[in-house]
Amino acid sequence: MRAAIDTERLLGSLDMLAQIGAIDGGGCCRLAYSDEDATGRRWLASRMRMLDMEVRVDAVGNVIGRFAGRDDRLPAVMLGSHIDTVRTGGRYDGNLGVLAGLEVVAALRDSGLRPLRAIEVGAFANEEGARFAPDMMGSLVYIGGLSAEDALAAVDVDGVRAGDAAQASGCLGDAATPGPVPHAFLELHIEQGPILDREGFDLGVVEAVQGICWQRYRFGGVSNHAGTTPMSMRQDAGYVAMRVGALVRELPARYPGQMVATVGVLRLQPELVNVVPRRAEMTIDLRNVDREALLAARDDLDAEIRAIAAAEGVTVERESMAFFDPFDFDPGIVERVAHHCAATGRRVRRMVSGAGHDAQILGRVAKAAMVFVPSVGGLSHNVREHTAAEHLGLGAQVICDVALELAEEPA
Template sequence: MITEMALDLKVNGDRLLSWLVDLAKIGARDDGACCRLALTDEDRAGRDWVAQRMRELGLQVQIDAIGNMFGVRAGRDRTLAPVMTGSHIDTVRSGGAYDGNLGVLGGLEVVATLNETNLSTARDVVVAVFTNEEGARFAPDMMGSLVYVGGMTLDEALLTNAIDGAVLGEELQRIGYAGDMPLGWYQPHAFVELHIEQGPVLDMEGIRIGAVHNLQGISWQEVVVTGQSNHAGTTPMRLRRDAGYAACAIATFVRDLAKDMGGDQVATVGKIDLKPNLINVIASKALLTVDLRNTDEALLKQAERLFSAFLAQLREEEGVDIQTRPLARFEPVQFDLTLAKRIEDNAKALGLSYRPMTSGAGHDAQMLARICPSAMIFVPSVDGISHNPAEHTKADDLVAGTNVLLHTLWQLSNQEA
């Protein structure tokens, strides 16, 4: 076995790409989308296919009680904590070919490259496939990794109801992926997840590798405004209690808020429903959602406070009732900066443009960050599109990201401490 890796060693891009194509066929729909909702027959078929690849690569395949899959490549010293990589293979209802899949198949491609070049590592290398990352069939999302790190009990997870009425534990049994490996068996030395960006930053800036330093905190609220329905022609402006106007004032306020706060703060009103929603009737009711995100918890709280103060003022000025209901609230996650810096260094050494960045979406790595040094490698999403059949990452970028993963995992798996 060889214990030194040449800097110019590269993964086999053709094999990686053909695996991505093959996995995307499982659950493929006529419109080009991929639909492998968690714990459905399609998910089982995808899992079976991945397990078969793992076995062909000589990995030991293990399944834990929440259905997380682990392909283990033994290192020279089994007493050392393993290095873990991976992601998920479940998709949203109308998913693409790369979200999740790249992190799993990129990990397997790293293993295949190590095998072919006869390279041994000090530590075990583990490729993980986490259950139900998308949350499209069972809430919450990132469930497999959440349960793995102890953030949710197994019992609670197994009793979760699907949107189609199924019970998670029963579905897990049905598809044959209720395993016997204890939860949290591996306490990794480090975790690295390769993923598509799912945002437009790398693509717009023409940068090939994102070293993910942190992950945004999320604050989701539903807002219901109740005003007074009235005739749009006969009601003077001063007598209006316009729920539609109030909804729009909220949307423009949060835009201004994000611009004024600057930094990582983003704010979105993506959903607005007016009643009665007629051209010549002042709306009596508006239901809208507000999505605030920041990488800094204190700043996210500040955004929430400023938003709340604006609602109080708007209530007064427009004479409307405004009720809010929290829909989701996650604190920001800080990844391991030493590990993120290592990803940048490897991109640089491989001649790839790179930048530090923030993830705006949730990922399994944020759960693993609770128990070990973790970070992520992002590759560009063309036009920032994901969760959509049009999701695309250029082949060169898929391969480049996997090469960064190769060298990063190699270094981590040979660390003595």
């Protein structure tokens, strides 16, 4: 069974959704549970109904459209992602996965085909977590990893409850959570990184999502006059932090698992040209698909940090900001996706995702897989996010091909 994606129609859908919450520069602002988010969901639901899909909205606002199969007792093949954005979001992040799902259904209707299993398209609530924590909230509630009550109790920086915002904007429905476990879940997404674009690949087969370890270190030394304090008598908190920063960069090469390590924040006190810093605060972001390597890097680094600080007479405080385990997608479905990608004849790369996605949450209960398409310049969470039309169509076609194959699998 095969259906042909209409790239122009997919572009048209992306363009329509991008009008809702449009901001300067070509991007979108549809923060979770905002009026813009609600408007986007209503547009989406109406579009689903136009495609003969049955729409349900659950207790945290996940919008699921169902295109019936030949045997509706079988678990559906689910496609999707999210349509909420960060404050200065682009037009592809999330939206592409949802609208490619609708395009698969539209292509099926064009072809007059009816698969064995239903095809469902899900737009999961609050994937970004830009307003209410945690991110991937809707998919987490969908699989039963978080209760709807707990999710809606989240509060934004203005003190607004997620549940109140969602209720006020009309985002909530009455479908039960957790939702029915699908037969499989497929998500098409822009890469949110530069690899495919820079290396000239057309498609990425995502094998895993990196685990994330965020830590904050605070160093305490002694402020001293930069001119009158001999090097041997210093307890320089800034020096310790900078040594650690240089060390963090060398870390990835020492461990397996395509590790990345970043110092994004470093602040010194009192921050004067001629005063040895008394305090330094820094964040360290470590990511790896290999959980053991991630933990080893974290612990080895901590030991090295404490040795550097001790040699300088500087105190160390460590705070764990976040830790997410890595996630490996089911190898069987990954190989199937890789097979269909290869069949396009285009340049395909296997890769890991450095960002979190709904597919890794659905992957806890069902076979799940992701396809990446290049984002020009690797832009992400940026109004200038752009993916070439041919890549949008290509990615959607692979999702379509895999979905229809999965949808013919018997019980």
